[in-house]
Amino acid sequence: MQVRRLIAGTVVPLAVTAGLVGCNSGDSAKVDPNGVVSIQIAEPQHMTPSNSNDASGIQVLSALFAPLVNYDDNFKPVPDAATSIESKDHKVWTIKLKDGYTFHNGEKVTSQNYIDAWNYAAYGPNAQNNGFFFSRIAGYGATQQESDPDGPEGPEKPPAPRAKTMSGLKKVDDLTFQVTLSQPFTEFETILGYSAFYPLPKAAFASEGVLKEDFESAPIGNGPFMMNGKWEHDAKVEVAKYDAYPGTKPKVGGVEFRIYLQPSAAYADVLSDNLDVIPQIPTESIPTAPDDLGDRFQRSSASQFQFLAFPTFEQDFANPQVRKAISKAIDRDEIVRSVFKGSQQSARSFVSPVVAGYRENACGDACEYDPKAAKTLYDQAGGPKKIQLSYNADGPHKDWIDATCNQLNANLGVQCTTVPEAKIADLLNKVEEKQNVGIFRLGWIMDYPSMESYLGPLYTTTGSSNYYGYSNTEFDKLVQEGSAAETPEKSIEKYQQAEDILARDLPVIPLRFAQNNYGFSTRVQNVVVDLFSRIDLNQIEVLGN
Amino acid sequence: MSDLEMAATTELGTHAADTPPAGATPPPKTRSLAADAWYDLRRNWIFWVAAALVVLVILMAVVPGLFSGADPTACNTRRQFAGPSGGAILGYDFQGCDVFSRTVHGARASVLVGLFAVLLTGVIGLVFGMLAGYFGGWLDALLSRVVDVVLGIPLLLAAIVLSKRLAADRQGSGIATVVIVLGILGWTTAARVMRSSVLTARSQDYVAAARMLGAGPLRIMWRHILPNALAPFIVVLTITLGTFIATEATLSFLNIGLRPPAISWGIDIATAGKHVREAAMPLIAPSLFLTLTVLAFIMLGDAIRDAFDPKLRR
Numbered sequence: 001m002q003v004r005r006l007i008a009g010t011v012v013p014l015a016v017t018a019g020l021v022g023c024n025s026g027d028s029a030k031v032d033p034n035g036v037v038s039i040q041i042a043e044p045q046h047m048t049p050s051n052s053n054d055a056s057g058i059q060v061l062s063a064l065f066a067p068l069v070n071y072d073d074n075f076k077p078v079p080d081a082a083t084s085i086e087s088k089d090h091k092v093w094t095i096k097l098k099d100g101y102t103f104h105n106g107e108k109v110t111s112q113n114y115i116d117a118w119n120y121a122a123y124g125p126n127a128q129n130n131g132f133f134f135s136r137i138a139g140y141g142a143t144q145q146e147s148d149p150d151g152p153e154g155p156e157k158p159p160a161p162r163a164k165t166m167s168g169l170k171k172v173d174d175l176t177f178q179v180t181l182s183q184p185f186t187e188f189e190t191i192l193g194y195s196a197f198y199p200l201p202k203a204a205f206a207s208e209g210v211l212k213e214d215f216e217s218a219p220i221g222n223g224p225f226m227m228n229g230k231w232e233h234d235a236k237v238e239v240a241k242y243d244a245y246p247g248t249k250p251k252v253g254g255v256e257f258r259i260y261l262q263p264s265a266a267y268a269d270v271l272s273d274n275l276d277v278i279p280q281i282p283t284e285s286i287p288t289a290p291d292d293l294g295d296r297f298q299r300s301s302a303s304q305f306q307f308l309a310f311p312t313f314e315q316d317f318a319n320p321q322v323r324k325a326i327s328k329a330i331d332r333d334e335i336v337r338s339v340f341k342g343s344q345q346s347a348r349s350f351v352s353p354v355v356a357g358y359r360e361n362a363c364g365d366a367c368e369y370d371p372k373a374a375k376t377l378y379d380q381a382g383g384p385k386k387i388q389l390s391y392n393a394d395g396p397h398k399d400w401i402d403a404t405c406n407q408l409n410a411n412l413g414v415q416c417t418t419v420p421e422a423k424i425a426d427l428l429n430k431v432e433e434k435q436n437v438g439i440f441r442l443g444w445i446m447d448y449p450s451m452e453s454y455l456g457p458l459y460t461t462t463g464s465s466n467y468y469g470y471s472n473t474e475f476d477k478l479v480q481e482g483s484a485a486e487t488p489e490k491s492i493e494k495y496q497q498a499e500d501i502l503a504r505d506l507p508v509i510p511l512r513f514a515q516n517n518y519g520f521s522t523r524v525q526n527v528v529v530d531l532f533s534r535i536d537l538n539q540i541e542v543l544g545n
Numbered sequence: 546m547s548d549l550e551m552a553a554t555t556e557l558g559t560h561a562a563d564t565p566p567a568g569a570t571p572p573p574k575t576r577s578l579a580a581d582a583w584y585d586l587r588r589n590w591i592f593w594v595a596a597a598l599v600v601l602v603i604l605m606a607v608v609p610g611l612f613s614g615a616d617p618t619a620c621n622t623r624r625q626f627a628g629p630s631g632g633a634i635l636g637y638d639f640q641g642c643d644v645f646s647r648t649v650h651g652a653r654a655s656v657l658v659g660l661f662a663v664l665l666t667g668v669i670g671l672v673f674g675m676l677a678g679y680f681g682g683w684l685d686a687l688l689s690r691v692v693d694v695v696l697g698i699p700l701l702l703a704a705i706v707l708s709k710r711l712a713a714d715r716q717g718s719g720i721a722t723v724v725i726v727l728g729i730l731g732w733t734t735a736a737r738v739m740r741s742s743v744l745t746a747r748s749q750d751y752v753a754a755a756r757m758l759g760a761g762p763l764r765i766m767w768r769h770i771l772p773n774a775l776a777p778f779i780v781v782l783t784i785t786l787g788t789f790i791a792t793e794a795t796l797s798f799l800n801i802g803l804r805p806p807a808i809s810w811g812i813d814i815a816t817a818g819k820h821v822r823e824a825a826m827p828l829i830a831p832s833l834f835l836t837l838t839v840l841a842f843i844m845l846g847d848a849i850r851d852a853f854d855p856k857l858r859r
Contacts, residue, residue, distance in 0.1 A: 284819040338622035
């Protein structure tokens with residue numbers, strides 16, 4: 001008993017001292033301009049601009065490359081590696097590059113580097129993940145393969161595409177090139193900030209149009225950091241400051257991107273100062289994070305949108321009134337409070353607050369929590385007695401899915417069950433094969449700050465991520481008109497009209513907008529996580545002794 | 546009490562060859578093995594504690610309403626981690642479910658899985674042990690190697706693979722899956738025990754006598770050997786029941802056993818473990834009941850074994 005009391009007595013003063021030390025060092029310690037900061041990532045799938053579409057790969061690439069445009073505080077594009085990006089008719093765009101940029105191997109960055117990189121990404125046989133971002137450029141269709149005559153497993157190869165390069169890309173001089181789109185697109189400048197549009201040096205190519213096989217183990221970019229060694233799979237990627245970078249110089253000497261399999265392990269390392277930054281604290285640690293980290297636990301807006309999707313092709317959910325009743329039976333604020341401890345934000349519209357054109361309550365009455373009205377509506381519309389909620393178990397979703405199911409049980413008098421699928425790919429495959437999964441969860445992170453990034457891929461009839469069989473010609477037309485409108489304001493007007501159709505039809509029901517909940521060690525300060533959930537490497541600082 | 550003794554005698558002590566002719570009352574001092582065991586058990590306090598716990602758990606499984614009137618699936622996050630109130634004497638968990646009610650209702654899955662898995666184990670073990678022990682020779686060698694092979698498979702690893710395969714296309718709570726997994730992996734000890742007691746019984750005089758009187762192998766196995774080889778087998782099964790309940794909780798904890806809507810201690814322990822820094826009771830309650838249940842069955846098995854083992858008799 002005596003021993004136990006002694007231990008309990010010493011722990012508390014220690015904790016208090018640690019807290020004080022943490023505060024002091026933040027104010028008085030000197031910034032070390034050559035310090036190396038360590039940041040948690042997951043194992044990237046790829047590390048080339050044209051093939052990376054996972055958050056970790058893009059985080060590393062953003063250190064190695066400088067984008068054509070960046071975004072200001074209002075998420076409007078501002079030229080970065082470009083001096084100007086202009087168009088009179090939104091169809092022919094002239095991009096002028098800043099002088100003085102070099103690749104890490106000393107090569108000067110020219111307009112040809114962009115043209116080569118984009119043609120490589122778009123060329124069908126290269127099968128790059130980000131190829132479809134170039135589909136708006138004229139001549140994209142000619143670089144794509146015809147469908148394989150005897151299927152992918154047959155012996156006969158599909159005919160090579162008609163063209164190796166897109167006719168819409170034209171070099172004017174070393175620092176200027178012209179992009180012709182197949183149809184006017186008002187927000188073309190905005191999408192140029194995405195990592196797919198980075199340039200590639202001549203050294204990246206083995207021969208014309210063929211990328212070196214080991215390029216992605218040590219990519220050569222035009223950005224503020226250069227590779228320090230190679231990509232060590234499942235261990236780390238190290239980058240060091242590139243001194244000849246003409247843009248805003250970072251305030252650290254280098255970054256070690258450390259690869260973790262378990263976010264909880266990374267969190268423990270941040271607590272013990274073995275890791276500097278964790279961009280997303282695991283949900284179950286969020287309630288205790290303010291105690292663990294004090295003011296080193298911070299939040300910022302992110303662009304992620306969480307929603308429940310209906311298989312609208314199924315009889316049970318074909319009636320929009322049933323979908324509306326389910327939406328009204330979910331108490332979003334309560335789940336944000338109890339499950340997420342305020343670390344996310346209730347969603348009552350179909351686009352994230354970070355994009356221009358967002359309206360706080362675009363969903364209107366359908367997202368208003370009203371259990372009584374929901375029950376009446378549900379019974380009138382003849383909703384199913386049993387509801388199944390499917391989710392992927394590799395993400396932090398179980399807690400909120402359970403809570404949502406409990407609310408549907410209580411408010412609609414249905415029998416709701418939750419069904420975990422091991423991976424998100426399993427869930428999407430089942431949906432694509434139209435197996436019976438019931439209602440399923442999905443999340444969406446924007447590719448570029450525009451309403452179109454939320455509306456086009458998710459709900460248009462041919463959208464790349466339209467998993468719910470939703471098709472509305474009026475909606476398709478409004479999105480199309482929006483992308484072709486003359487001014488951003490007119491685009492937004494059309495997009496908002498399209499969003500109103502979603503609020504009526506409810507192919508999905510908005511639930512929450514995520515936030516970045518990040519933490520950092522006592523060694524660093526000025527840690528900012530942006531709306532793409534990436535750490536801003538220009539602002540972070542390492543504290544010296 | 547004497548009624549019970551008689552019943553035990555006729556059930557377990559039918560020594561067809563060396564008991565006196567039917568109808569003759571046995572002399573008061575010569576009790577059968579089972580009667581002796583029962584006499585011992587009655588005087589063992591461990592047996593009574595274990596039996597009381599087992600009865601309690603079975604009551605919880607059969608009529609949970611007797612202990613808690615609250616619906617274990619009526620959860621509301623507004624009550625998240627709320628303290629004890631009204632019927633919820635242990636408070637509420639992360640999802641706002643009544644912890645006591647969930648713990649009580651969790652007994653059913655555990656007992657069901659335990660009982661059915663032990664039944665399956667018993668049938669497989671009995672057949673294997675009996676055949677191997679009675680016939681011996683090449684059949685014994687073959688069956689014993691099969692036992693060795695199954696024994697060499699790590700239970701958890703095989704359970705992960707099997708339950709993934711079995712559960713791939715099935716909906717529902719998964720009780721059948723867990724029973725099958727435990728049944729086809731856990732029968733080896735029972736089979737070995739059965740084999741060794743059959744070996745002992747086979748060489749007894751009354752078996753030889755029955756054979757000389759013209760009894761076939763089936764009749765000898767069923768009427769003469771089985772009743773006398775059963776006691777250690779039942780002891781092993783009782784202990785196995787306890788370990789099966791623990792294994793079920795382990796599988797459910799690892800997300801490869803029972804699934805919601807089933808209520809299982811393993812599932813609740815897994816969920817509560819993530820939030821233990823916010824509230825400990827949702828973790829403590831199912832863990833405690835799981836421990837007590839497993840302990841009860843193992844203690845019961847131990848007590849019966851002690852009673853049947855003449856060397857340990859006081």
